[in-house]
Amino acid sequence: MSSGKAVSEKKELTSAQKEQMSQIDKLDSVKPKENVADESDGLRKTKPTKVSKAQLRELSEKKEVVSGTITGVNRGGLNVKVLGHDAFCPLSQFDTQKLKLEDLNSYLKQVYDFVILKIESKGTNIILSRIPLVAGDVEDRVVEIEKIAKAGGTVRGVVSGILMDKSKKEETGAFVDLGGVEGLAHISELSWTRAAKVGDVVKVGEEYTFKVISVERKEPLTATKVKLSLKQVGEDPWEKIEARLKVGSMVKGVVTRTGNNGAFICLEEGIEALIRTEDLSWEKFKKISDVVKKGQEVSAKIVNINIEKHQVDCSLKDEKSDPWINITSKYKDGSSVKGVVADEKEYGYFIDLEPGITGLLNKARISGEKGKKDKLWKKGEEVEVTVQYIDTEERKIVLSFGEIELAPVQISEQPRKKKEKTAESSSKSTATSYHTAKSGGEDISEFANLLKNALKK
Helix, strand or coil: CCCCCCCCCCCCCCCCHHHHHHCCCCCCCCCCCCCCCCCHCCCCCCCCCCHHHHHHHHHHHCCCCEEEEEEEECCCCEEEEEEEEEEEEEEEHHCCCCCHHHHHHHHHCCCEEEEEEEEHHHHHEEEEECCCHHHHHHHHHHHHHHHHHHCEEEEEEEEEEEEEECCCCCCEEEEEEEECEEEEEEEEHHHCCCCCCCHHHHCCCEEEEEEEEEECCCCHHHHHHEEEEHHHHHHCCCHHHCCCCCCCCCCEEEEEEEEECCCEEEEECCCEEEEEHHCCCCCCCHHHHHCCCCCCEEEEEEEEEECCCCEEEEECCHHHHCCCHHHHHHHCCEEEEEEEEEECCEEEEEEECCCCCCEEEEEECCCCHHHHHHCCCCCEEEEEEEEEEEEECEEEEEECCCCCCCCCCCCCCCCCCCCCCCHHHHHHHHHHHHHHHHHHHCCCCHHHHHHHHHHHH
């Protein structure tokens, strides 16, 4: 903020300052008088020279500079004693930067230079401004910042406030005082790692170094938009990431947050990876917190790296603990097995045979008419079923209950094209039929369609 005590009571404005003066909008003529300090408290050691109202009007018409002492503050602005008269300077006319109400008391008893904007109510309402005196400084600062932006350089600035999205009640950025000009650093530009709050990265009142991304001039110059970045001051952690992280390698990370699509873990400063819901565990779970919790360190396997999108996908499913390995040696077609009812759908029951292995018992494969219409088992009940067939490629098991006439269907009778799996989609294909049906509501999914075709044959 440009400020300074007056060295004389009259100064001539430059042509540029007079032009700025002519552009100032009309102001509210109300002059509050709250929290006014009287002269008996030692505000002025010597009584200032008092000029007549006619002389005051002459100074206003000539746009000459006058000195004034701050005598009081209020929400609307500052009360000023100028040449023996009580005057008022609105907050919007005191500085090019927005003033904080809690800081106004620091201006008490200070002497500043002003110009008289207008005199109303027969000389009893005097409105002052400092904007014409500091406008030249703003122009110089904007030019300087434009040069810095063109060169891809940095600038020092003090965080002056936090930008809020009131509709979402979220912090979306930080305002930065660059000295006469205000910049904005969006929350996504504060850190390479996702920040939930601005305060997690920067503190109001603290000074930081920012990279100037762009400058968009506005009128008045104090409204110029300056976009800043804090994270781009340092090295981009995504550069040469392929030399540090490789698909298929095991890494350790700390869970930073969870969402509907999975859990995020921090692999290194500025690098977060996503463990999708279907890649958290071979076993079924209701909530992500049943598997991992914020702050927990986990070991995961990298299944995909997308440098362009700044994305890393990981999986907690260890291939060695895959329950589907050698599944056909444990469960053979036509064998009887015991399982627990995990869920019931309109078309049948999902039976847990062991952790990570769930089969489908379609109502069409339950002997007797009662089983096709009535509810035979409740969730959690144990039931003995027969393995009809196993699809190891699609990781699906078809079950039956009781004596049925339908012969077991062999996988060879259901030819399918093999889909080429990319590294990015390989982790998604490991989801069990139970998760597929659960997320799809009443949709029977590809598995149920396969079963329907088998029943027709």
